[in-house]
Amino acid sequence: MLENSKEYWNNGYWEDNIKNNKTDFMKDSWMEKYSEEIMNVESKKVIDLGCGIGQDTKWLLDKGFDVISCDISDIALNKLKELIPESNTMQIDIKEKLPFEDNSIGLIDANLSIHYFDMENTKNIFNEIHRILKTNGLFIGRVNSDKNEGYIKETTKEIEKNFYYDYGRYFRLFNKEQFDILTNGWDVIVLNENVTVRLNRKKALWEFILKK
Numbered sequence: 001m002l003e004n005s006k007e008y009w010n011n012g013y014w015e016d017n018i019k020n021n022k023t024d025f026m027k028d029s030w031m032e033k034y035s036e037e038i039m040n041v042e043s044k045k046v047i048d049l050g051c052g053i054g055q056d057t058k059w060l061l062d063k064g065f066d067v068i069s070c071d072i073s074d075i076a077l078n079k080l081k082e083l084i085p086e087s088n089t090m091q092i093d094i095k096e097k098l099p100f101e102d103n104s105i106g107l108i109d110a111n112l113s114i115h116y117f118d119m120e121n122t123k124n125i126f127n128e129i130h131r132i133l134k135t136n137g138l139f140i141g142r143v144n145s146d147k148n149e150g151y152i153k154e155t156t157k158e159i160e161k162n163f164y165y166d167y168g169r170y171f172r173l174f175n176k177e178q179f180d181i182l183t184n185g186w187d188v189i190v191l192n193e194n195v196t197v198r199l200n201r202k203k204a205l206w207e208f209i210l211k212k
């Protein structure tokens, strides 16, 4: 399968970022501007999918949500536990069937964690999230935009449309066309292009809120 392995996330990404204190993103409260939509969800049961070291988990816990923080990387989850001892963590692979009941979750957040997969897996992830959300539940997140400069280099291979491989890493760059496919069957509440800074690098991204 064409994907970034658990070893990539543990040793290639989190170990390096944690060791070198590359954590500027922890101060980026990007969900704040969507507080009204987020606070209106009917169930406080939330999943932070691909939570990393807990940027969004912290924000959601502070707002009173009951959060399960899920990631493939045990290094990230251990660091999250150290930073937020009251957190509830679970090691999962987003591509697998999500270990939650149908219609059981109020809100699912995937911040920069679902743009690493081919289209088949990306569609499955959207379907799985739809399955476990309660009716009127929200799927909120951010993904890399295809307007990012410098992501596609001479060495970059396009594995399939909008899905690339370079420097030992698979990644997807999103555009509106892909959202049109993936949001079929969802109510699109927010779909905005925006720019942030992460790991000292400007990042163009899409922010979305979808309702089941």
Ligand SMILES: C[S@@+](CC[C@H](N)C(=O)[O-])C[C@H]1O[C@@H](n2cnc3c(N)ncnc32)[C@H](O)[C@@H]1O
Pocket: 009, 025, 049, 050, 051, 052, 053, 054, 055, 056, 070, 071, 072, 073, 076, 092, 093, 094, 095, 110, 111, 112, 113, 116
């Ligand atoms: C760029 S980081 C974003 C982390 C966090 N959401 C944040 O905003 O800081 C991507 C995260 O997705 C996780 N991830 C990547 N592939 C995954 C998979 N197949 N299953 C679960 N988590 C995965 C990585 O371990 C990493 O923590």
